[in-house]
Amino acid sequence: MPNKTTIIVADDHPMLLKGLCEELISNNYSVIGTAENGAIALELITKLNPDLAILDIEMPLLTGFEVIKKCENKKLKTKYIVLTSHKESRFIFKAKTLNISGYLLKDEPFEEMQKCITSISNNKTYFSSTFDSVFESEVSPEIKKIKFLSPSERTIIRLIAQGSSSNEIAESLLISIRTVQKHRTNILSKLDLASHTDSLTVWAKQHKELILSL
The missing domain is CATH 3.40.50.2300 (Response regulator)
Structure with a gap:
């Protein structure tokens, strides 16, 4: 049939x-x-x-x-x-x-x-x-980590995922570079990432779809 x-x-x-x-x-x-x-x-x-x-x-x-x-x-x-x-x-x-x-x-x-x-x-x-x-094993754990971020930290990681530099983030959010760097340090800790310069940028680009959807 x-x-x-x-x-x-x-x-x-x-x-x-x-x-x-x-x-x-x-x-x-x-x-x-x-x-x-x-x-x-x-x-x-x-x-x-x-x-x-x-x-x-x-x-x-x-x-x-x-x-x-x-x-x-x-x-x-x-x-x-x-x-x-x-x-x-x-x-x-x-x-x-x-x-x-x-x-x-x-x-x-x-x-x-x-x-x-x-x-x-x-x-x-x-x-x-x-x-x-x-x-x-790979997606669900990252979702949980992102949801653990504060609203301000989520805003910053979205901007990082979209390619914004720390200077650009500071200008667009009307905050100091020092505040941006403090947020970045907190985000690194919560996501359990290495503290070297590019680790957060690399992670954010790899998980861009995930970050922008939450």
């Missing part, structure tokens, strides 16, 4: 795109469109309003995340599965913030895709076990 769930698939690797579509079709899923870049994916999703879009994260013109964000602004019914090679915490956190329904790794068997689609059809989310382990 054909599956009534309509699907659009987007990946900039033609062989991977072809292989995934063939697997889906051979298992009776209804693939109604394919795209090799994010701009085409956005156009197809907007035009066809599928039940499900399976998107690679890194595509030309628009990333999978950018496609999802633009589609969600249009209030479409489509749900999203991110298919990626990335296991880094920043990608996983970004997926969480966008309320994506599924997050799968490209090296997983097709059975995982089937489980994911079934879960989503039943209004449940489905994430790779790697996703969950990285979130629990």
Whole structure:
């Protein structure tokens, strides 16, 4: 029996795109469109309003995340599965913030895709076990640390994440450089970071998505 769930698939690797579509079709899923870049994916999703879009994260013109964000602004019914090679915490956190329904790794068997689609059809989310382990071991502890910062410290770390220097922070917040440095020292301590000059700047840039979302 054909599956009534309509699907659009987007990946900039033609062989991977072809292989995934063939697997889906051979298992009776209804693939109604394919795209090799994010701009085409956005156009197809907007035009066809599928039940499900399976998107690679890194595509030309628009990333999978950018496609999802633009589609969600249009209030479409489509749900999203991110298919990626990335296991880094920043990608996983970004997926969480966008309320994506599924997050799968490209090296997983097709059975995982089937489980994911079934879960989503039943209004449940489905994430790779790697996703969950990285979130629990790497993302969740950092969220707790950031939430432990005072409101002033959070303001300063947001500005650091956005690339502001201590001088620029002092000017924008109308406080002294000495006060900024004191806040930086306190933040280093609370985040359990080394006290050398660049450690906070490096950490803030690595966790920019996380910092700006809280």
